[in-house]
Amino acid sequence: MNKLAIQNKSSDDLPTGKTGAVELYMQGLGKVAQNAARVLASAETEQKNFALEAIASKLLGSAQALAEANSVDMEAGKARSLDAALLDRLELTPARIQGMVDGLLQVVELPDPIGEISDLQTRPSGIELGKMRMPLGVVGIIYESRPNVTADAAGLCLKSGNASLLRGGSEALNSNLAIAKCIRQGLLEARLPADAVQVVDTVDRAAVGAMLVMNQYLDVIIPRGGRGLIERVANESKVPVIKHFDGVCHVYIDKAADLVMAEKIAFNSKTNRYGVCNAMETLLVHSDIAAKVLPGLAMRYKKEGVELRGCERTLEIISDVFAATEKDWYEEYLAPVLSIRIVNSLDQAMNHITQYGSSHTDSIVTEDKGVADRFLREVNSSSVMVNASTRFADGFEYGLGAEIGISTDCLHVRGPVGLEGLTNQKYVVLGNGQIR
Amino acid sequence: MNKLAIQNKSSDDLPTGKTGAVELYMQGLGKVAQNAARVLASAETEQKNFALEAIASKLLGSAQALAEANSVDMEAGKARSLDAALLDRLELTPARIQGMVDGLLQVVELPDPIGEISDLQTRPSGIELGKMRMPLGVVGIIYESRPNVTADAAGLCLKSGNASLLRGGSEALNSNLAIAKCIRQGLLEARLPADAVQVVDTVDRAAVGAMLVMNQYLDVIIPRGGRGLIERVANESKVPVIKHFDGVCHVYIDKAADLVMAEKIAFNSKTNRYGVCNAMETLLVHSDIAAKVLPGLAMRYKKEGVELRGCERTLEIISDVFAATEKDWYEEYLAPVLSIRIVNSLDQAMNHITQYGSSHTDSIVTEDKGVADRFLREVNSSSVMVNASTRFADGFEYGLGAEIGISTDCLHVRGPVGLEGLTNQKYVVLGNGQIR
Numbered sequence: 001m002n003k004l005a006i007q008n009k010s011s012d013d014l015p016t017g018k019t020g021a022v023e024l025y026m027q028g029l030g031k032v033a034q035n036a037a038r039v040l041a042s043a044e045t046e047q048k049n050f051a052l053e054a055i056a057s058k059l060l061g062s063a064q065a066l067a068e069a070n071s072v073d074m075e076a077g078k079a080r081s082l083d084a085a086l087l088d089r090l091e092l093t094p095a096r097i098q099g100m101v102d103g104l105l106q107v108v109e110l111p112d113p114i115g116e117i118s119d120l121q122t123r124p125s126g127i128e129l130g131k132m133r134m135p136l137g138v139v140g141i142i143y144e145s146r147p148n149v150t151a152d153a154a155g156l157c158l159k160s161g162n163a164s165l166l167r168g169g170s171e172a173l174n175s176n177l178a179i180a181k182c183i184r185q186g187l188l189e190a191r192l193p194a195d196a197v198q199v200v201d202t203v204d205r206a207a208v209g210a211m212l213v214m215n216q217y218l219d220v221i222i223p224r225g226g227r228g229l230i231e232r233v234a235n236e237s238k239v240p241v242i243k244h245f246d247g248v249c250h251v252y253i254d255k256a257a258d259l260v261m262a263e264k265i266a267f268n269s270k271t272n273r274y275g276v277c278n279a280m281e282t283l284l285v286h287s288d289i290a291a292k293v294l295p296g297l298a299m300r301y302k303k304e305g306v307e308l309r310g311c312e313r314t315l316e317i318i319s320d321v322f323a324a325t326e327k328d329w330y331e332e333y334l335a336p337v338l339s340i341r342i343v344n345s346l347d348q349a350m351n352h353i354t355q356y357g358s359s360h361t362d363s364i365v366t367e368d369k370g371v372a373d374r375f376l377r378e379v380n381s382s383s384v385m386v387n388a389s390t391r392f393a394d395g396f397e398y399g400l401g402a403e404i405g406i407s408t409d410c411l412h413v414r415g416p417v418g419l420e421g422l423t424n425q426k427y428v429v430l431g432n433g434q435i436r
Numbered sequence: 437m438n439k440l441a442i443q444n445k446s447s448d449d450l451p452t453g454k455t456g457a458v459e460l461y462m463q464g465l466g467k468v469a470q471n472a473a474r475v476l477a478s479a480e481t482e483q484k485n486f487a488l489e490a491i492a493s494k495l496l497g498s499a500q501a502l503a504e505a506n507s508v509d510m511e512a513g514k515a516r517s518l519d520a521a522l523l524d525r526l527e528l529t530p531a532r533i534q535g536m537v538d539g540l541l542q543v544v545e546l547p548d549p550i551g552e553i554s555d556l557q558t559r560p561s562g563i564e565l566g567k568m569r570m571p572l573g574v575v576g577i578i579y580e581s582r583p584n585v586t587a588d589a590a591g592l593c594l595k596s597g598n599a600s601l602l603r604g605g606s607e608a609l610n611s612n613l614a615i616a617k618c619i620r621q622g623l624l625e626a627r628l629p630a631d632a633v634q635v636v637d638t639v640d641r642a643a644v645g646a647m648l649v650m651n652q653y654l655d656v657i658i659p660r661g662g663r664g665l666i667e668r669v670a671n672e673s674k675v676p677v678i679k680h681f682d683g684v685c686h687v688y689i690d691k692a693a694d695l696v697m698a699e700k701i702a703f704n705s706k707t708n709r710y711g712v713c714n715a716m717e718t719l720l721v722h723s724d725i726a727a728k729v730l731p732g733l734a735m736r737y738k739k740e741g742v743e744l745r746g747c748e749r750t751l752e753i754i755s756d757v758f759a760a761t762e763k764d765w766y767e768e769y770l771a772p773v774l775s776i777r778i779v780n781s782l783d784q785a786m787n788h789i790t791q792y793g794s795s796h797t798d799s800i801v802t803e804d805k806g807v808a809d810r811f812l813r814e815v816n817s818s819s820v821m822v823n824a825s826t827r828f829a830d831g832f833e834y835g836l837g838a839e840i841g842i843s844t845d846c847l848h849v850r851g852p853v854g855l856e857g858l859t860n861q862k863y864v865v866l867g868n869g870q871i872r
Contacts, residue, residue, distance in 0.1 A: 038790065041814070041816065042810075121835070127824050127828055132813070132820075134816055136847065137816075235674065240846075240847045242847075258869070261868075267871075269871075272871070363865075374478075376864050378477070378478045380477065380573075381862065383862065383864075383865060384568075384862060384864050385563075385865040386866050387866070387867040387869055388563050388866070388867025388869075388870045388871075389867075389870060389871040389872055391871070392865055392867075393863070393865075397559065397872075398559070398565055398863065399559060399565070410572055410676075410860055411572065411655075411676045411848045414862050415862065415863045424847065424848075424850055426816070426817065426819065426820060426851065427818060427834065427851045427852075428812050428819075428820050428821070429819060429820070429821040429829075430822050430824070431822060431823040431825075431828075433697040434828065435701060435704035435705075435824075435827070436825055436828065436833075
C-alpha cells in the first residue's frame, strides 16, 4: 500500500462531514463526557445528591458573578436588537437563580432510578430473570436562550447517572458558562468527574452539526426550542433523538358530557396559561349539545379576551366568531386564540384529532363510560384524558418532578420526560450454574 | 404566484431523495399500512388471535404452493451460484413450514400487551394517572434470505397491534410472496385489513433506500441480517431504528469462582451452538485461578474441535494455543474459535468488556456477592449474568415468546425484543372535572 492510500484510509476513519477545529473540539468534549459517564453510571445516590446540593449552593453563592455574566449577554442582545420576548427569556433575575437552586434541591428529593433490580421471576430453566435501570450514557441537549435550562438539564442528567453535553444559544453563552462553572465546582466537591456536565464554549453554529453526527460519543440528543431547531435536529441527527414537536391539544365535549364540568374544563384548558404546549388549541363539540354549551362558553372566552375561530356550524350558534380555515385546525396558537369545530360523533372527533393533532394531549368530557373507554384506547397521544384539563400533562403534576421535555415521539418515552425517561432497562440473570 | 413557483412548491412537498417509480410504490405501501395500523391498534385480542390461527391454517394448507414458490427461488439461487449456507437458509422445508405454523400458534398463547391500564395512582390534584400500552404503528422490517422471518415477524407485529411492511431478500421474493398470500387470506378471514401485513413486491434495491426515508409512514425500522445491512440502515435511516449489532459475549471467571461451575458455564457458552449471537466469543480468567481452570477447559474445547487463541499469559499455561492479536478481542467468530485472556482483577475484566464488547451479553462466574453485584451494576450490556451460560439471552428463555431480534441499542428496548418491545406506553388521566 503506498503512502497516499494509507492517508486515504486514515481520513476514512474520521467522522463524516467537515472536521474543522469546531468538530475536533466537539469530539474532544464527547470523548471526555463518555469517560465521565462511565464513572457516573456507578456513582452512589448519596454522592449524586451531594453534588446536586453543592451545585445549588455554588449557584446561590455566585449570584453576583451570574448577574455580571448575564448582563454581558443582555447588553449584547440589546445591541443586536433581540426582541423583547427573547430578552425576557435570556434574563437571569434573582428569582430565576433561586428557581434553579430550588429545582436542583427538588431533584435531590426524587428517588434514584438507577441500579435497583425489579420484576425478578424464576424461569423454568432455574435462572432468576430481572431488570435493572441504567443511565443512557451521554445526553446531548441543544437549547435556546433560557440559561436556567443549563442547571435544570444538568441536574436531571446527573441524578439519572448520565453525563451531559449542553449546547445553549449563542446569545446566552456567558450566562451558561457562569452556571457551568458552579456545576463543575459542585461536581469536584462531590469527587465526581467535572466533565460529567459540559457546556459547549463556542458560538460557532457548526458545533450543532458536529453534535448531530457524534454517535460514537452521544447516546441521545434532546432538542429544546422552536420548531426550526427541532426539525433540523430530527432530519440531520445520526444520534437517536427524543423530541417535542407541537402541542395541538384538543378537548372534545361529548353529547353525554356533564355540561357544567365541560364548560369548566374547556375554559381552564385554554385560559389557565396561553403560551404552554399543554393548552387546548381546538375545542370539538358534539352537535347534540353544541347549542347548549357553546353560547355560555363563548361569553366566558370573550370576557377573557380569547379570539374564537369556528367552523360553519359554530358560526350559526354563536356570534362574534371568525370563520376557521383548514389551516386553523393544524395551528398551535400559544396565544388567546381558540378554534372550535362541531362534530356529529365520537368517531368524527377522533378522526379530527388523528388528522390535525400532534399526539401531545387530548381530553374528552363525557359521563358515558363506553365512550370514554374508546377515546382512551383509540386516541394515540402521549397523554389521553377523561374529564380533566389538558393542563395536567406536566412532569410535576404527574409526580415525575422536573421534566427535561415532553416527548411526542413514539419510541422510548412519551409525554413528560423525567428521570426515568433518561434511563433504560437491561436484563439481569442470576443463576447457580445453569447451562443450556 | 406564477405557475413555475407553484410547481416548485409542490415538488418541495415530495419526500427527499429520488422519487422514481419504486419510491412512489413504496410510499403507496406505507400509506395503506398506516391506515391499516389505525384499525389494528384497536382490534380486540380475540380477533387478532383468530387471524393468527387463520394464517397458520392457510400456511399448512398451502404447503404445495409454498414449496413450488420456494423451488423457483432455489433454482434461481443455484443458477446465480449462491453459496451453500445461503441456499440452506433460503430453503422452505416441510419442517420449516411447520415451524412457522408453530410460531404463530405460540404467539396466539402470549398475553396481548395492548390496551390495559397499569400503574394507576391518584395524584394530589385528584386525577388518577396510569399508563396504557399502545402499538408503535407501522413497523418496517428489512431482512435477508430466511423466508420464515416473513411469518414470524408478521405474527409478532399483528399480535402487538402493529402493521408491518416487510422487505425480504430479493433471492427469497417468490417464497415471501407465497407466504404473504396466506397472511392476507388469514387477515381477511378475521375481518382485519389485508394491508396490515405487506411484503414489498420488487427486487429493486432502491426499495430499501425508500423505506429509510419514509418517516411519515413508518414508526420504526428493524433490520435483520449481516453487519453491512445493519450499518447501512443505521447510517441512512430517518426512521428510528431498533438494531442488533455484534454479539461479542464474554464469560469472566473470577478468582472466587466455583471452578467446576466455571468450567461447565464456559464450555456451554461456547460450544452449545456456534453460529448464534449469544455464544461466548472471549473467555476472561482471573490470574489467581487461571492455572487451575484453564488446562482442563482447554482439553475439553480441543476435544470438541474449538480453536483457541490466547493472550501471552494464556500461552504460558496451556499448549496448542494460537497467539491472539488485538483484532481477536473485537471478533464475533460465530464459529468454533475462542479467544482467552488472563486478567488481574474484576476492574480489568470489566474494562476489557467495555472496550471490546458489543453490549450484548456478558456473564461472571463467582461466589463473591460483592464482586457479582459490581459486575451486574457496572457492565452495561443488554443482558448481564451471574453464574449462568450466556446462551440464556433469548426470547424464549426469557419468557417473551418469539423474538423479532435482540437489541444492542440503548434507547427504547434492550436485549431480546418480543411483543412488549413493539409497543410504547402513553399516559392516561382519569378525572372528574379537575382543572388547574
